[in-house]
Amino acid sequence: MGDGDPEQYAYVFGMPEWFFYSCIVGYPVITILLWGIVRFFFKEMPLDDEVSDDELGTAESEQHIADSNKGNIA
Amino acid sequence: MSDALITIIPVVLYLALSFAVALWARKKASSKSSQGFMEDYFIGGRSMGGFVLAMTIIASYTSASSFVGGPGVAYRYGLSWVFLAMIQVPTTFLTLGVLGKRFAIIARKTNSMTITDFLRARYKSDAVVILCSVALLVFFMAAMLAQFIGGARLFQAVTGYPYIVGLVLFGITVVLYTAVGGFRAVVITDAIQGIIMVVAVVVILLAIINAGGGMEQCITALKDIDPGLITPTGPKNAVPQPFTMSLWILVGLGILGLPQTTQRCMGYKNSRAMHDAMIIGTLIIGFIILCAHLSGALGRAILPDLPAGDLAMPSLIMELLSPFWAGVFIAGPLAAIMSTVDSMLLLVSAAIIKDLYVHYRLKGDASLMPSVSIQRMSLMSTAVIGLIVFFAAIQPPDLLVWINLFAFGGLEAVFLWPILLGLYWKRANATGAMASILFGVVSFITISIMKPAMGGVHAIVPTTLIALCAFVVGSYVGRAPNDKVIALFWGEQR
Numbered sequence: 001m002g003d004g005d006p007e008q009y010a011y012v013f014g015m016p017e018w019f020f021y022s023c024i025v026g027y028p029v030i031t032i033l034l035w036g037i038v039r040f041f042f043k044e045m046p047l048d049d050e051v052s053d054d055e056l057g058t059a060e061s062e063q064h065i066a067d068s069n070k071g072n073i074a
Numbered sequence: 075m076s077d078a079l080i081t082i083i084p085v086v087l088y089l090a091l092s093f094a095v096a097l098w099a100r101k102k103a104s105s106k107s108s109q110g111f112m113e114d115y116f117i118g119g120r121s122m123g124g125f126v127l128a129m130t131i132i133a134s135y136t137s138a139s140s141f142v143g144g145p146g147v148a149y150r151y152g153l154s155w156v157f158l159a160m161i162q163v164p165t166t167f168l169t170l171g172v173l174g175k176r177f178a179i180i181a182r183k184t185n186s187m188t189i190t191d192f193l194r195a196r197y198k199s200d201a202v203v204i205l206c207s208v209a210l211l212v213f214f215m216a217a218m219l220a221q222f223i224g225g226a227r228l229f230q231a232v233t234g235y236p237y238i239v240g241l242v243l244f245g246i247t248v249v250l251y252t253a254v255g256g257f258r259a260v261v262i263t264d265a266i267q268g269i270i271m272v273v274a275v276v277v278i279l280l281a282i283i284n285a286g287g288g289m290e291q292c293i294t295a296l297k298d299i300d301p302g303l304i305t306p307t308g309p310k311n312a313v314p315q316p317f318t319m320s321l322w323i324l325v326g327l328g329i330l331g332l333p334q335t336t337q338r339c340m341g342y343k344n345s346r347a348m349h350d351a352m353i354i355g356t357l358i359i360g361f362i363i364l365c366a367h368l369s370g371a372l373g374r375a376i377l378p379d380l381p382a383g384d385l386a387m388p389s390l391i392m393e394l395l396s397p398f399w400a401g402v403f404i405a406g407p408l409a410a411i412m413s414t415v416d417s418m419l420l421l422v423s424a425a426i427i428k429d430l431y432v433h434y435r436l437k438g439d440a441s442l443m444p445s446v447s448i449q450r451m452s453l454m455s456t457a458v459i460g461l462i463v464f465f466a467a468i469q470p471p472d473l474l475v476w477i478n479l480f481a482f483g484g485l486e487a488v489f490l491w492p493i494l495l496g497l498y499w500k501r502a503n504a505t506g507a508m509a510s511i512l513f514g515v516v517s518f519i520t521i522s523i524m525k526p527a528m529g530g531v532h533a534i535v536p537t538t539l540i541a542l543c544a545f546v547v548g549s550y551v552g553r554a555p556n557d558k559v560i561a562l563f564w565g566e567q568r
Binding site for chain 2: 005006007009011013014015016018019022023024026027030031034035038042043044045046047048
C-alpha cells in the first residue's frame with residue numbers, strides 16, 4: 001500500500017490510506033496487542049529473593065528464575 | 075507585559091515546580107545509614123510504581139531530538155519520516171521485556187544500584203568496571219553538554235532572550251533539583267515532564283492542522299509541494315529500506331545499551347509496576363512521537379520554505395501560537411532535555427561516588443563513612459559535575475561537541491552486550507566483555523569517521539555485530555565465570 005503513484009491515492013480522514021492504516025490505526029492496535037501479551041503471558045512474582053542463599057529457599061528461588069525467563073520470551 | 079515575558083511565565087512556573095519536587099524528595103529520603111542513603115539517593119529505594127516507571131523511561135529516552143531534530147527531518151521528508159519514527163512505539167515494552175524481571179531480581183540480590191554495580195557483580199573484573207565508568211563519564215558529559223546547548227538555543231529562538239539566560243534558567247534548575255533530590259526527584263520530575271511533553275505536542279499539532287485549514291488541506295498542500303512528501307519512501311526515495319531496518323536495530327536493541335534507561339529497570343517496586351509500565355509507556359511514547367513528527371511533516375504545508383529542518387518547530391511555534399502557549403510548548407522540549415540530563419547527572423555522580431570512591435577507597439563498605447559525609451559528598455559531586463557541564467556550555471569546547479557525535483552509539487557499543495549476554499549467557503566472562511567494549515567503540519568511531527559505503531546502513535549495525543563477535547570469541551578465550559557467579563545469577567543449577 002502506498003507504493004503506487006501519489007496521484008492515485010485513496011484518502012481516509014484527509015490522510016493517505018497507507019499512512020492512516022499504518023500510523024493512526026497501527027499505533028493503538030500495537031498498544032492493544034502488547035496489552036494482550038502482558039495480560040496473558042506475563043506472570044506476577046515477588047522480586048525480592050532474600051532466601052536464595054538459604055538451603056531451604058533454593059527450590060523457591062529456582063522457581064522465580066524459571067518464571068522470569070518465561071516473561072522474557074516476548 | 076511584553077510577549078517575551080508572557081512566554082517565559084509557563085516556563086518559570088514549571089521550573090519552580092521541579093524545585094518543589096526536589097525538596098519533597100529530600101524530606102522523604104530520611105534514611106539514616108550510609109547504605110540506606112545511597113539506595114535512596116541513587117535508585118529511590120526501588121519504589122517506583124507503573125506510571126512513574128513508564129514516564130521516567132520515556133523521559134530519559136526522549137531528548138531534544140524528539141522535539142526539534144526528529145520533526146525537523148519529518149519537515150523535509152514528509153509522512154515517510156513519521157512512519158519511520160513510529161517504530162519507536164514499542165521501545166518501553168522492549169526495554170522492560172528483554173531485561174525482564176530477571177534483571178530486577180538480580181539487581182536486588184546483588185544490591186546493584188547502577189549498571190556498573192551489575193557488571194561488577196557479573197564479571198568480577200576491575201578492568202571492566204573502570205572501562206565502563208570512564209566511558210560513561212566521557213560520553214555522558216558530552217551528551218549532557220549537547221542537551222544544554224540545544225535547549226538554550228531553542229529557548230533563545232522562541233523567547234528572544236539571549237542564549238545565556240535560557241542556559242542559566244534551566245541549567246541551574248536541573249543541576250539543583252537533581253543534586254538536592256536525587257533519584258526520587260529525578261523520576262517524579264520525569265513524570266511531570268512526560269505529561270508536559272504530551273500537552274505540548276497536542277497544542278502544536280492542533281495549531282498546525284487548524285492553521286492549515288484541516289487535515290485534508292494540509293495533505294493536499296504537501297502533495298502540491300512535492301508528491302514524495304506523502305509517500306512511504308519520501309521525496310526521491312530519500313528514506314531507503316536499509317536505513318529503516320538499521321534504525322530498527324538502533325532503537326530496538328540499542329536502547330538497552332543506554333545506561334540511563336536501563337538503570338530504570340532495576341528500580342521498580344514489583345512485577346505489577348513493570349507490567350503496567352510496559353503498557354502505559356507504549357501508549358504515551360507512541361502519542362508523543364506521532365504528534366511531534368506529524369507536526370513537523372504537516373508544518374511544511376504552513377511554512378514551506380524554511381532553509382533548515384531544525385528551524386521547523388521553533389518557527390512554527392512563533393508563527394502559530396500565542397506567547398503564553400508558546401511558553402507552554404517550549405516547556406515540552408525543555409522538559410525532554412532536563413529529564414535526559416538529570417538521569418545522566420545522577421549516574422555520573424553515582425559512578426564517581428559509588429563505583430569508584432566507595433568501592434576503591436572504602437573497599438566497598440559505605441558504613442565506614444558517616445552517613446552525613448556520604449550525603450554531603452553525593453550532593454556535592456552531583457552539583458559540581460552539573461556546574462562543570464553548565465560552564466562548558468557557555469563556550470562549548472570543540473572536543474566535547476565532537477565527542478557527542480559518538481555519545482549514543484558509543485554507549486550502546488560499550489554497554490549493550492555486556493548487559494545482555496551477562497544476563498542470559500552463562501559462558502560470558504570479563505575477557506569477552508572487555509573485547510566487546512574495545513572493539514565496539516573503536517569500530518563505531520572508525521566507521522563513523524571513515525564512512526565506508528554500506529548501502530545506507532547506519533554505523534551502529536556493523537558495530538553491534540563486531541562487538542558481538544568480539545564478545546563471543548573473547549569469552550571462549552578467557553576462563554569460564556566461577557561457580558559463585560553462576561550460582562548467584564542462575565540459582566543452584568549448573
